[in-house]
Amino acid sequence: MKYGYLFLMCLGLASCTPIAQSSVNSDSNPKVLRMMDFAYEPQIKTIILTPDGAPDQPAATALGQWNLMLQFDDLRAERDTYYARLIHCNHDWTKSDLQDLDFMTQYNEFPLNNSEFSVDTHLPYVHYWLNLPGVKLPGNYVLMVYRGSDKEDIVLTKRFLVYDSQVSFTSNGNLIGAGSIANMNQQLNFTVNYQNINILNPLVDVHVAIRQNQRWDNMATDVKPSFVRDIEKELEYRFFDEAKMFRGGNEFRFFDLRSLNYPGRNVALVDKKQKPFEAYIARDKTRADEAYSQYNDLNGAFAISNQDYKELAFTNYVNVNFTLSSPPVKGDVYVAGGFNYWNLNSENKMQYDSAKSIYTARVLLKQGWYDYQYLVKSATLPPYYFEGTHFETENYYEILVYYKPFQPRADLLIGYLRLDKNAR
Known part of the structure; x- marks a missing residue:
């Protein structure tokens, strides 16, 4: 009887074994x-x-x-x-x-x-x-x-x-040219005034970066000024050609998985036959040839929320299945957003099903509201191939101004400005 009880107790412990707590860091596979x-x-x-x-x-x-x-x-x-x-x-x-x-x-x-x-x-x-x-x-x-x-x-x-706000900014508005360039891009024109700081060689010691919607993957780095006015202590940035403009992109696709009992927008099905549950997002298609459609989004971010319970500790993880209808393209297709930090890797790479003419991906996500887009990594196709790009899209930008003084010899962030384009 004693040994039978011990056997049942060990069996019960084995049945609820969590994910193994082992590090992938080793001499043969070090973390970098x-x-x-x-x-x-x-x-x-x-x-x-x-x-x-x-x-x-x-x-x-x-x-x-x-x-x-x-x-x-x-x-x-x-x-x-x-x-x-x-x-x-x-x-x-x-x-x-x-x-x-x-x-x-x-x-x-x-x-x-x-x-x-x-x-x-x-x-x-x-x-x-x-x-x-x-x-x-x-x-x-x-x-x-x-x-x-x-x-x-x-x-x-x-x-x-x-x-540390040691410089000031002046926004000069948009000077977008005519034609197809104006229909796809968003232009940022601004002036940086450094009256309150002594910068001897701004072309060498000042670096400006611009990023869109908190993305590090496509940010403009080490942007050079169009004009330098030493007497006024001003750096003017005006971008006239397409290469120096940001693609406006498109409003983000989204889905509402705050409730597993009553799934929200763009969730086609929640399969509860296995745990964790399987959520299927409504089938998507390319938006490249569609006219711009205005709606509010989180600019690629996500928000953890649980409407089934009051406490966030009850919030579940769900296998989220994405489906994109399309012929095969010359390149790799990813589903990406703030939820995977805009990294393109094996976890969010989509697989192509030639029998159904669809791309699919399965990502483990916590309950909440998620923005996402389909990105293409290709030598011949732009990243926004499936999404399209419009100058009307609501985005926000961050302008970052760095200065490397004599002491300390490191780049300091002396200017930060958030600009909202087409704010709702």
């Missing part, structure tokens, strides 16, 4: 630090770094305003020990030469003490969060989270911006 938004293990999901946890806000804060919060899930049933550290980077996201004490106000290692277990979810997970510490210098930063005391056992990296 990447200065980008990246999850180094498949169990690390839903990485969010925003001011006060707001889903649609960029990871940018003014020097002295410490309101950035990191959140992520670990799809394992047991709590782990994680630490975080900050890395200061130059304008091109290479590690700067600064030492920790140059930009930190305290020791550069922070335990993630805040965590919460999921409750009655199909996949058990632990939700972690951390309020980021303050820094002394503006610039580009990468937050690195690692396991235990092993700084090489990295689990995630996430970029963020800290700016």
Whole structure:
């Protein structure tokens, strides 16, 4: 009787074994630090770094305003020990030469003490969060989270911006030319005034970058000014030719998976026969030849939400199935958005079914509202091949101005401006 009880107890423990808690970091397969938004293990999901946890806000804060919060899930049933550290980077996201004490106000290692277990979810997970510490210098930063005391056992990296407004901006409006170029692009014309800072050689020591909708993958880097006015201390940026304009793109596709009992917009079916559930997004098609259609979106972001329960700890992960009807194209097709940090990899690459003439992809996502688009990686086709591009599209842009002074010899973010195009 005693041995029978022990056997049943061991069998019960084996039946609820969580995802194995093993690191992919080893001598034969080491983790390599990447200065980008990246999850180094498949169990690390839903990485969010925003001011006060707001889903649609960029990871940018003014020097002295410490309101950035990191959140992520670990799809394992047991709590782990994680630490975080900050890395200061130059304008091109290479590690700067600064030492920790140059930009930190305290020791550069922070335990993630805040965590919460999921409750009655199909996949058990632990939700972690951390309020980021303050820094002394503006610039580009990468937050690195690692396991235990092993700084090489990295689990995630996430970029963020800290700016000190030492320059001012003047927006000069749009000067879009005629023809098809005007129908596809959005133009940003602005002037940077550096009256309050002594810059001897702005063409060498100042770097300007522009990004669209929080995307790091297609941002314009090291943008050169059209005119330099030394006496007025002004740098003027006017973009007349197509190569220096941003594609307007299209409003984002979206789906509402905040409820699994009553699925929302663009969710065709939720199959509850297995756990985690399988959600099928309504079949999509190309929008390249369609006229522009106006509606509100999250500019590619996502928002975690659960309308089935009041507490977010009950929020489930779901296998989301995407379907795109199209003949095969010469290139790789991906479903992408803020939910996968705009990375194009095997997890979001679509497979082609020649019998049904469709592309399909299956991505594990947490319940919520998601924006997404289909991107093409090809030598002959543009990335927006399936989406189309329009100058009327509502987007927002961030203009980043970096300056490398004599001391410290690192790029500092001395100007930050958000511009909304076609704001609703």
